[in-house]
Amino acid sequence: MSEHPSFERPFFFVHVMKTAGMTFNEHIRNNFPRSAIYPGADDETGIDYWVVDRLREAVRSRRHEIAMWHGHFPYFVTDLVPEAITLSVLREPVARIVSLIDQHRRLQAPDLTIEEIYEDPKVFKRTILDHQTKIFSMAESDNINAWTQSIDVDAARLESAKERLAEVDLLGFQETFDEFLGALEQRWGWRILPVERVNTAGERPVVSDAFRRRIIDDNRFDMELYEFARSNF
DSSP states (O other), X not given: OTTSTTOSSOEEEEOOTTSSHHHHHHHHHHHSOGGGEESOGGGTTSGGGTBHXXXXXXXXXXXXXXXXXEESOOGGGGGGSTTSEEXXXXXXXXXXXXXXXXXXXXXXXXXXXXXXXXXXXXXXXXXXXXXXXXXXXXXXXXXXXXXXSOOOOOXXXXXXXXXXXXXXXXXXXXXXXXXXXXXXXXXXXXXXXXXXXXXXXXXXXXXXXXXXXXXXXXXXXXXXXXXXXXXXX
């Protein structure tokens, strides 16, 4: 930790997809030297950002050099750095999913409707279906090497996710992101400088009431986890 002595403990940010994480990465770069961040600035969208085995190797080889760990990881990997201050951000599930499939349409499938993208089995299982509950309920025993792997989310997984949420040192919400930043500033002395929001696409697509109800029905565990988090944290 000698490269950034103002922080006595490292931080670990679990970046749930489409929860303002890329914007938060700008704040990370404003507070840590590049050499103290994992993954480095040259691989923030590459495999180091989400492959668990790569993270394990970095912990073994660079643990005492890194002051800020972050990436698209299941929450259980924070156990690899037990002294770390854990951070994460959740988002209202319908808004998260609409944002995700809108981004997928703009970048990869401009000829498809948001409903067609939602119904794509690969997109649905990997990044949509109760995704936030999945991230917080995956366990070492699942032999997971990436968040893209699928698990069956059920009531037991939901309870596990709730238990892990209670362990997070600072849990924020995309809808009140400035409060999350303010807590970092007040509790740990982060410098919160103005940054431009990343991955903002302007006006979101219009979502019908029927499609909104479908998302809610399909993602009932995420809906319950989100309401639990807002009520308790």
